[in-house]
Amino acid sequence: MTRPFRPLAARRLAAAALAALAMTLTSCSDNGSGFDRESQIGANPVLPKPAAYLVTPINLAKPAPFAKGETPSVAAGLKIEAIASDLAHPRRPYVLPNGDILVVESGSPGTEPPLRPKDFAMGLAFKYVKSGNKPGNRITILRDTDGDGSPDARGVLLDNLNSPFGVALVGGDLYVANTDAVMRYPYTAGQAKITAPGVKLTDLPAGINHHWTKDMVASPDGSKLYVGVGSNSNILENGAGSTERERAAILEVDRATGAYRVFAGGLRNPNGLTFYPGSNTLWAVINERDEIGPNLVPDYLTSVKDGAFYGWPYSYYGAHIDPRVPPQYQRPDLVAKAIAPDYALSSHVAPLGLAFDTAGALGAQYRGGAFIGEHGSWNRGQLNGYRVVFVPFANGRPSGKAITVVNGFIGKDGKARGRPVGLAFDAAGALLIADDGSDTLWRVTAGQ
């Protein structure tokens, strides 16, 4: 009864199975380099079909921060210098009316528990790209005492904050948006340290804070604060319902009472909240969803309309349905009213900072346009972002192609010399760039 073993047959089967597996894996590893990224910049981006991966494309730029004396590169007619270094993970600059510069030094509160085997793997991967100083959870103040444009005095204005990001001065009140609450501190011009305990204006949606940055801007009349609250997940993988309540939204907080309402929704991770100068139009840059393809979904710059819905999680760019939302959760009513944003910035660039140039001190061509800090991609083979781009504006609307104005954050070796985050214009009309990759505050001025 014994049948002789035929090792070849079994080995061939196993080899065929492994070959099929290898093909399945590699056929999915499109790194996005064959795609024209320019086609995703502007009002009507090309949107490829959603992809589903066995292994989502990951390319993390290992940190190798700028050495002393090294700088990013700038477009012709501009120059750049470091005006503060060795900061503790600077995320957002903010310029006070007297010219003092605040730098919010912050990082994730780390309150998102890993729930799946994947979360542990991703946690390890992202540890690999952590760089520089431990996030300070504080606000540093820089002052130019000799009037040469470069600050020469430095101190800690506020310490022991809880993953702060947004900051706004209205009259004598300095507001700080921590990851869990908006705090108010009394502030007089020239004050270099705040010792008064803050008063909580309102709690903010918190919990696990997957997207933890709460950017903030005051309305032009000072009566309201607008606070960006990112989603608690990429695409509902931390649960729907209460986990995502009042998230992926911009909240409008009444400055007098602290009461808030959802001003606009469906904005996966809104940052760079800024009113267009001289208008009541709120603009923001939004990080769109990941793991649906190297060229999906383009991050964007948009004006934010009162009561508008921008799609997340159900759809993107209007009615493009995300197939990962369970049918039980789908909301055709919301998809029907989802509006497409104004201006796509290309996929996975991670815009976190936005500032409009009102002074025109960098050159007439920049006057009135938007500068955007792109922190850089992880979810595509070919890196994208890691730069500051400029979008020209006319009549308060984007009017042309984005151009790169500050570059060189990725070295020739493919490592990250720095990563731009928040932006601001200082009293002299120079562009300030917070760089949390090299713990530096950069200042861009006109010149050679």
Next chain:
Amino acid sequence: MNATVPAARIPARSVLFIMLATFPVVCFAGALLTDLAYKASPVMQWSNFSAWLLAFGMAFAVIAAIFGAIARFRTRAMRRTLADTLLAVIVVAVLVLALINNLVHTRDTWQSVVPTGLTLSLLTVIAMGIAVILYLVGARAPVAEKPVQQTTIREDAA
């Protein structure tokens, strides 16, 4: 001449293999159930359960397969039955299916399970069912026409 002496079969189907193989059997069957629970609910915790069951099942399946392979290579070719060979093929198939299924379950939300993950979970369970049947068939199969061989081995050992 009694051919069904279980003791004689043990080297061909390692005790370690069968002990460890119970983990993937339980875990992968569990993952099918939690996948179904996710499809019905769709509460992410079920998908999380599936991902962990698949991960642990996979880890033990790999170790079990290694011991199975060692046992197989230590068995004389003449003593291997067709059922043994098919069992080896099915074990490889389960490993491949489970690996792909683990990767599919790293996707977010609905696509972590429906439809590919759930389909793979079902195929994995079917493949494991066949493996169990083959194992039992193999265990009942008559062993050798040459009991002398066994004697020889014993003599060697002594």
